Amino acid sequence: MTRNVVISGGGTGIGLAAAQMFAADGDQVLLIGRRGDVLERAKVPGALTYAADLADPEAVRGVAGFVAREFGAVDVLIHSAGGNGLLEPPVGGDDPLDAVARHWTVNFRLNLLTAVLLTEALRDRLAEPGGRVLFLSSIAAYRGSGQVAYAAAKAGLHPYAHALARQLGPHGITVNVVAPGYVEDTAFFGDGMDEERRAQLIAETSDKRAGTPGDIASNLHWLASPGAAHITSQIIQVNGGAERGH
């Protein structure tokens, strides 16, 4: 059966890998991100695209209207939009406290507000039964590693997902979170990271390798499958054991 799959951040990295996996099943995929040209270039057969800043309620209303017209019901909703804010354009003055406020606000908007607004805009369209909502958290939410504002914003997704799972469970809809460790071949780190940091992150894993977008996408795909129907309100860590250290 063809499913309607909405993927935020679907133009690059993990979201793109997930989109390709669902499209390979014959599912109808909608890719959302801020940059329309990136979405257009994404190699996902038959995908629809919609450019929107998901931290902006007006833009999210636009997405909801588009989804209503094109899909009607949503079978799978994947929130891959996010980032640590370091690639966002700098704004405002140099006062240290202003910089802190800006950094935390940017991270809140990118990682938490985007997911909450899109969920709330589409929750009445989720297929009953069978709907799936999937969030992308991070190992940082457990360890406070990396950018702490980013870690805190990701951690905020966890109680939201648990509450949503409780509300939507009686309608046959599951809600889960996938929390990756270090994943290469995404746009997350911009032009890349220095060799020393990369080696350190790989050394923290038990399997001595970086994650790939496919590692994360395959778990999202599994959580959206009928076989995962009794799994809800869970946070699945996909990090090669890095959260335990070594």
Ligand SMILES: NC(=O)c1ccc[n+]([C@@H]2O[C@H](COP(=O)([O-])OP(=O)(O)OC[C@H]3O[C@@H](n4cnc5c(N)ncnc54)[C@H](OP(=O)(O)O)[C@@H]3O)[C@@H](O)[C@H]2O)c1
């Ligand atoms: N890579 C890692 O090591 C790693 C580890 C743990 C968790 N994660 C999480 O996994 C998710 C996917 O990240 P990724 O690694 O695949 O990085 P990525 O390639 O940078 O993907 C993030 C996507 O989110 C979109 N996006 C960002 N802000 C948005 C907004 N306000 N509205 C709409 N779209 C927005 C970006 O496109 P536009 O800029 O065009 O909007 C981009 O396509 C993120 O939530 C990230 O925090 C990544």
